[in-house]
Amino acid sequence: xxxxxxxxxxxxxxxxxxxxxxxxxxxxxxxxxxxxxxxxxxxxxxxxxxxxxxxxxxxxxxxxxxxxxxxxxxxxxxxxxxxxxxxxxxxxxxxxxxxxxxxxxxxxxxxxxxxxxxxxxxxxxxxxxxxxxxxxxxxxxxxxxxxxxxxxxxxxxxxxxxxxxxxxxxxxxxxxxxxxxxxxxxxxxxxxxxxxxxxxxxxxxxxxxxxxxxxxxxxxxxxxxxxxxxxxxxxxxxxxxxxxxxxxxxxxxxxxx
Amino acid sequence: xxxxxxxxxxxxxxxxxxxxxxxxxxxxxxxxxxxxxxxxxxxxxxxxxxxxxxxxxxxxxxxxxxxxxxxxxxxxxxxxxxxxxxxxxxxxxxxxxxxxxxxxxxxxxxxxxxxxxxxxxxxxxxxxxxxxxxxxxxxxxxxxxxxxxxxxxxxxxxxxxxxxxxxxxxxxxxxxxxxxxxxxxxxxxxxxxxxxxxxxxxxxxxxxxxxxxxxxxxxxxxxxxxxxxxxxxxxxxxxxxxxxxxxxxxxxxxxxxxxxxxxxxxxxxxxxxxxxxxxxxxxxxxxxxxxxxxxxxxxxxxx
Numbered sequence: 001x002x003x004x005x006x007x008x009x010x011x012x013x014x015x016x017x018x019x020x021x022x023x024x025x026x027x028x029x030x031x032x033x034x035x036x037x038x039x040x041x042x043x044x045x046x047x048x049x050x051x052x053x054x055x056x057x058x059x060x061x062x063x064x065x066x067x068x069x070x071x072x073x074x075x076x077x078x079x080x081x082x083x084x085x086x087x088x089x090x091x092x093x094x095x096x097x098x099x100x101x102x103x104x105x106x107x108x109x110x111x112x113x114x115x116x117x118x119x120x121x122x123x124x125x126x127x128x129x130x131x132x133x134x135x136x137x138x139x140x141x142x143x144x145x146x147x148x149x150x151x152x153x154x155x156x157x158x159x160x161x162x163x164x165x166x167x168x169x170x171x172x173x174x175x176x177x178x179x180x181x182x183x184x185x186x187x188x189x190x191x192x193x194x195x196x197x198x199x200x201x202x203x204x205x206x207x208x209x210x211x212x213x214x215x216x217x218x219x220x221x222x223x224x225x226x227x228x229x230x231x232x233x234x235x236x237x238x239x240x241x242x243x244x245x246x247x248x249x250x251x252x253x254x255x256x257x
Numbered sequence: 258x259x260x261x262x263x264x265x266x267x268x269x270x271x272x273x274x275x276x277x278x279x280x281x282x283x284x285x286x287x288x289x290x291x292x293x294x295x296x297x298x299x300x301x302x303x304x305x306x307x308x309x310x311x312x313x314x315x316x317x318x319x320x321x322x323x324x325x326x327x328x329x330x331x332x333x334x335x336x337x338x339x340x341x342x343x344x345x346x347x348x349x350x351x352x353x354x355x356x357x358x359x360x361x362x363x364x365x366x367x368x369x370x371x372x373x374x375x376x377x378x379x380x381x382x383x384x385x386x387x388x389x390x391x392x393x394x395x396x397x398x399x400x401x402x403x404x405x406x407x408x409x410x411x412x413x414x415x416x417x418x419x420x421x422x423x424x425x426x427x428x429x430x431x432x433x434x435x436x437x438x439x440x441x442x443x444x445x446x447x448x449x450x451x452x453x454x455x456x457x458x459x460x461x462x463x464x465x466x467x468x469x470x471x472x473x474x475x476x477x478x479x480x481x482x483x484x485x486x487x488x489x490x491x492x493x494x495x496x497x498x499x500x501x502x503x504x505x506x507x508x509x510x511x512x513x514x515x516x517x518x519x520x521x522x523x524x525x526x527x528x529x530x531x532x533x534x535x536x537x538x539x540x541x542x543x544x545x546x547x548x549x550x551x552x553x554x555x556x557x558x559x560x
Contacts, residue, residue: 097353103324105348114314114345118321125284125304125327132321148314155309 003045004205010072011041011204015229016253017068017081019244026085026093027243031226031233033065035168035201036135039222040069042207043133043164048073052130053213054119056104058112059137059166060094067091067099075101110145112136113163117153120161120213131160131213139171142180147192153217154193160213163194166201168226170237185221194219202228229256265401265419265454266362270296272402273330276409277301282328283409288315290333290362312342319357320349328356328409334368335361335377335418343383350414351387357415358408364394364418365453365501366526366541370534378526382506384416385479391434392479393417394500396454397427400476407434407477418453423537425454434477435485440464443471447555448493452478452500452508455541456524460499462548463555470555478508480515487515495520495558499551501541502526524554 001009014037021028036059047053057066067080076099083089090098094107103119106112116134123130140146153161165185169176176182186196194217199210201222211220226240227233230252233242244252263271274297277283285297287307298305308315312333319329331338338346338361349355361380368375384392391413393404401419408415432438437450440457441464448471449464451457460472471493475486490496496516498509502525509523526544533543541547 104320105352108344108348110313111317111345111348114317115321115324117314118318119325120321121306121318122322122325122327125322126325128325145313145317148311149317152308152311152314152318156306 004208007041007045007204007208011037012256014041014065014068014072015256017071017079018064019230019249019252019256020081021064021067021084022242023244023246023249024081024084027241028064028084028093029061029240030064030242031170031236031239032059032137032166032168033062034228034230034233035224035226036062036166037065037069037229038202038204039135039164039166039207039224040065042204042211043135044069044073045208046212047133050130050213052123052128054103054116054130054132056106056112056116056119056132056134057095058106058116058134059109059140060106060112063091063093063095063107066095066102070099070101109137109140110143110149113146114149117149117158117161120158121156123160131162133162133164133211133213135164135166138165138167138169138176138182141165141182150192150194158217159215162211162213162218162220164211164220164222166224167221168224170226170240172240174237189219193217196221198223231255262424263398264422264424265395265398266422268398268401269332269360269405269419272405273297274300276406277304280328280409282326284322284327284329286315286319286329286331288312288331288333288337312337313345316342316345316349316357316359320345320353320355323355323357330358330360332360334363334375335380336363336375338416339377339380339383347387350390354389354414356412358417359415360417360419362419363421365420365455366531366544367420367423367537369537369540373530373532376531378501378503379506380418381478381502381508385506385511389413390479391415391477391482393477394453395419395431395476396457396474397425400427400431403431403433404476420454421537427457429474431476434482437473437475437486437489439472440474441468441470441472443492445469446494447471447558448473448490448496449551450475450490450496450498450512452498455501455537455546456499459546459548459551463551467552467555480511483508483511484515487512493519495522497522497524497551497554497558499524501546503528520558522554522558524551
C-alpha cells in the first residue's frame with residue numbers, strides 16, 4: 001500500500017471519528033467537517049515533511065475534523081470523540097490552544113488566515129525553514145479580514161504561505177451561491193498576487209502535490225462536497241450542524257468507504 | 258528629574274529602536290500611521306513592516322509572530338486598536354495571551370479637532386476587560402520610554418496608550434509598574450490619582466492651590482498593576498481619580514472595586530460626544546475635564 005492509500009485510509013477513519021462527534025451530546029458542524037477532512041489529511045502530510053510548517057484551520061467550526069485528523073497523526077493521543085464538547089475537555093466546538101497541535105484559536109472567521117500570514121512571515125524574520133497552510137471556507141471568504149490578510153500577504157511578499165479554500169458551497173444559513181456568491185474567485189485571488197491552483201478537494205494525491213508552500217503566496221481552490229463520505233449528508237445544506245443518535249452514527253460510519 | 262524634549266509618540270519610536278539593538282526578537286509593525294520617516298525603519302529595515310491600513314490583520318499577524326518567539330510592537334491609534342482590531346485583541350492578547358505590545362497614540366481626545374472618529378475615551382474599558390492584558394498610560398517622554406522598556410522585557414500582552422504630538426514636560430522620574438509617583442505628598446484625607454498627561458497637569462494645577470491634597474500619578478493601570486500599587490495609597494481616605502476616559506470602565510471604577518473601604522470619586526470626560534473643533538485642552542474643557550471639575554470633586558468629598 002503506498003503513502004497515498006494510507007492517507008486515504010486515514011481520511012476514512014477520521015470521517016468515522018467526525019460522525020462519532022456528531023453523535024455526542026452537543027453534535028458538531030458535520031457537513032463542513034466532512035468536506036475538509038481530505039484537505040486536512042493532505043495538509044498535515046505536507047507539514048510533516050516540511051519542518052516549521054504550521055497548519056491553521058481558519059474555518060474553526062470544522063473542529064471535529066481537525067481533532068480527528070490530529071488524532072490520526074498522533075498529535076492528539078487519545079480518541080477525542082468521547083470527550084468532544086464535554087466539561088473538562090479541551091475539545092470545544094471551535095479549536096483553541098489547549099488542544100495539542102493547535103497554535104491559534106479559530107472559529108471567529110478570518111483570523112486564522114491572518115495568524116497563518118504572521119507565522120509564515122516569522123520564518124523569514126527568524127531565518128528558519130517552514131511556512132503555513134491556512135484552510136479557509138468559501139463562506140469565510142465573505143469576511144473582510146480575509147481580504148485584508150491576503151492583501152498584506154502579497155504586499156509583504158510572504159513566502160511559504162498556502163491558502164486552501166474548501167469550496168463546499170455551503171454556509172450556516174444555506175448555499176453560498178444564494179447568500180453572497182463569490183464570483184470569479186480564481187481571478188480575484190490572482191489579482192491579489194497569489195498563484196492559483198484548482199483541485200478536486202477530495203483527491204488526496206492531487207492535494208498533496210498541489211498545496212506545498214512555495215516562494216510566492218499560493219491559493220488552492222479545492223472543490224468539495226459538504227457532508228462528503230456519508231451518503232445521507234452529501235451535498236445537503238442541512239448537514240451544516242448535525243446531532244445524531246448513536247444508532248444512526250453506526251449506520252453512517254458503516255457507509256463510509 | 259527629567260525634562261521632555263519629544264512627544265510620547267516620538268519617544269516610543271526612539272526607545273524601541275534603541276531596545277531593538279540588543280533584542281533581535283523585537284519587530285516594529287505599523288499600519289500606515291508611523292509617519293514618512295521612522296528611526297526604526299532606518300536602522301532595522303528587515304524588522305520594520307508597514308502592513309498598510311489593516312489594523313485587525315496587523316494584530317493577528319503580530320500574534321503569529323509572537324507565537325514564533327518574536328516580540329512584535331504594533332502602532333495604531335487607540336480607537337483602531339481597541340475597536341477596529343478589537344476582536345483580534347480579545348483573541349490574541351486576551352485568550353491566547355500572546356506577548357504583543359500595542360502602542361496607541363490618539364488616546365482620549367488628544368485627536369481634538371479631528372473629531373470622535375479619532376478620539377478614544379473607551380479604550381481602557383476595552384483593555385481592562387481582557388484578563389492578563391497590562392495597560393500603561395505614561396505621561397511624558399521618560400515615562401513612555403520606561404513603559405516601552407517594561408513591555409519589551411516582559412512576556413505578557415500590553416497596551417500602551419499615548420497622546421498625539423504634544424510634548425508633555427513631566428518633571429518627574431517614572432516610578433514603574435506597581436508603584437506611584439508622588440507629585441504632591443498627602444497631608445490631609447484626600448488624594449488625587451492622575452492617569453495620563455492632561456489629567457496629571459490638571460491635578461498639578463489643583464495642588465498648587467490645595468497643597469494639603471495629595472497627588473499620586475499612576476502609569477500602569479490594569480487591575481493587576483493597580484492592586485500592586487494601592488498599598489502606596491494607604492494614607493488616603495478619599496481618592497479622586499482624574500482620567501481622560503468615560504466613566505464606564507474607568508480606572509476609577511477599577512480602583513473602587515479594589516478599595517471597598519475608601520471613598521473613590523472619578524473626574525472624567527463624561528458621556529458626551531465632542532463634535533466641535535478646538536485643541537486638546539479646549540476639547541477637554543468642553544467635556545468638563547477641567548481644574549475646577551477636579552477641585553469640585555475634592556470639595557464634594559470634604560462636605
